[in-house]
Amino acid sequence: MATIKPIEGRSVHQIQSGQVIVDLNSVCKELVENSLDAGATSVEVRFKNNGLDAIEIQDNGSGIAPEDYDTIALKHYTSKLSTYDDLSSLNTFGFRGEALSSLCALSKFHIITARASDGAKGTKLEFEQSGKLKSTSVVAAKQGTTVVVESLFHNLPVRRKELEKSIKREYNKVLQLLHAYACISVGVKFSVSSQMPKGKKTVAFSTNTNPNTKENIANVYGAKTLLALVPLNLKFELAPSNRSSATQILQSQTTQGSSGSRTVQIVGHISRPVVGEGRQTPDRQMFFVNSRPCALPQVAKAFNEVYRTYNVTQSAFIFADIKLDTNAYDVNVSPDKRTIMLHDQTALLESLKEALADLFDHHDQSVPQSQLM
Ligand code: ADP
Numbered sequence: 001m002a003t004i005k006p007i008e009g010r011s012v013h014q015i016q017s018g019q020v021i022v023d024l025n026s027v028c029k030e031l032v033e034n035s036l037d038a039g040a041t042s043v044e045v046r047f048k049n050n051g052l053d054a055i056e057i058q059d060n061g062s063g064i065a066p067e068d069y070d071t072i073a074l075k076h077y078t079s080k081l082s083t084y085d086d087l088s089s090l091n092t093f094g095f096r097g098e099a100l101s102s103l104c105a106l107s108k109f110h111i112i113t114a115r116a117s118d119g120a121k122g123t124k125l126e127f128e129q130s131g132k133l134k135s136t137s138v139v140a141a142k143q144g145t146t147v148v149v150e151s152l153f154h155n156l157p158v159r160r161k162e163l164e165k166s167i168k169r170e171y172n173k174v175l176q177l178l179h180a181y182a183c184i185s186v187g188v189k190f191s192v193s194s195q196m197p198k199g200k201k202t203v204a205f206s207t208n209t210n211p212n213t214k215e216n217i218a219n220v221y222g223a224k225t226l227l228a229l230v231p232l233n234l235k236f237e238l239a240p241s242n243r244s245s246a247t248q249i250l251q252s253q254t255t256q257g258s259s260g261s262r263t264v265q266i267v268g269h270i271s272r273p274v275v276g277e278g279r280q281t282p283d284r285q286m287f288f289v290n291s292r293p294c295a296l297p298q299v300a301k302a303f304n305e306v307y308r309t310y311n312v313t314q315s316a317f318i319f320a321d322i323k324l325d326t327n328a329y330d331v332n333v334s335p336d337k338r339t340i341m342l343h344d345q346t347a348l349l350e351s352l353k354e355a356l357a358d359l360f361d362h363h364d365q366s367v368p369q370s371q372l373m
């Protein structure tokens with residue numbers, strides 16, 4: 001008798017969902033990204049009991065069309081990508097249609113949504129664990145979408161216990177992530193608040209509808225922060241990496257043109273390379289690829305190494321957005337999409353270090369950010 005058999009569908013869904021939504025961070029990341037993809041200019045994040053009881057994200061984006069109610073929370077249903085090839089020209093955060101379906105499997109979840117044409121009427125959508133639409137009802141609502149996630153991991157006892165134990169740390173980590181989205185999102189007003197049981201509602205931070213990242217940073221971290229920063233604007237040609245020549249030839253034929261080089265631009269803001277202008281802890285370092293917040297440990301290491309040669313005692317504030325061709329990196333590396341694979345990373349790091357040292361050597365010529373305000 002065969003001992004190998006397929007896992008039952010519901011369990012597969014739960015197993016996979018647990019890889020997409022791994023912690024509080026992934027919930028907020030996925031939902032904020034959905035709001036931004038929907039063209040929102042206002043994103044409000046509300047935590048109840050640090051997110052343990054509920055996370056609510058309200059936006060004023062496009063809203064959801066009634067014809068999508070049935071499929072919106074089904075696995076791999078998305079409005080953003082239809083074939084694998086679309087990945088190389090992606091300009092949305094989402095593309096796999098997994099977040100809402102995973103949240104259905106791992107939390108008590110509902111959506112309230114209204115489109116511009118709906119007047120003051122919205123629709124509340126409730127779902128089964130599988131992501132199938134369970135019920136709809138009419139409620140009062142402004143244009144946009146509110147997603148409510150209650151009792152995260154209520155059906156994964158080990159993960160729920162872990163979340164309860166580490167919730168304070170998780171909440172602080174989420175705030176850092178939301179800082180990054182709020183700082184990079186020009187023209188989007190963010191508001192993040194927290195309500196403890198029987199406690200008052202407190203605003204963690206908020207931004208205005210600012211025209212640039214500098215004002216976003218001032219809103220999030222305080223205007224004083226800008227005094228210690230210089231503009232980051234590095235531009236360099238990527239030298240061919242030291243891979244085998246066969247790989248290089250192939251690359252130059254496919255993505256890089258005949259010269260084998262590619263222009264990289266890194267824009268943002270960084271601490272002045274002088275003692276007293278850095279920070280005690282490296283907790284304010286944000287990295288983006290084409291405005292997508294992501295973890296880039298090797299890039300962070302390169303920045304820190306160079307900064308340390310100018311300021312041994314402190315860490316830099318870093319806000320760095322790497323502008324790359326969409327076919328020069330891969331976002332489809334890990335289920336939570338935080339990891340990005342950069343092609344030619346070794347060459348990029350070498351050129352980055354040189355360009356950064358050059359910027360720091362000439363930093364006195366940079367106009368202090370405070371004077372740009
Ligand atoms: P993905 O973002 O990869 O498409 P999701 O599961 O996060 O997958 O979302 C599924 C679909 O639901 C999206 O493609 C989008 O059409 C719709 N959607 C999700 N959140 C919102 C929102 N806040 N406003 C409007 N539409 C949304």
Ligand code: MG
Nearest residue numbers: 030034094099
């Ligand atoms: Mg999404």
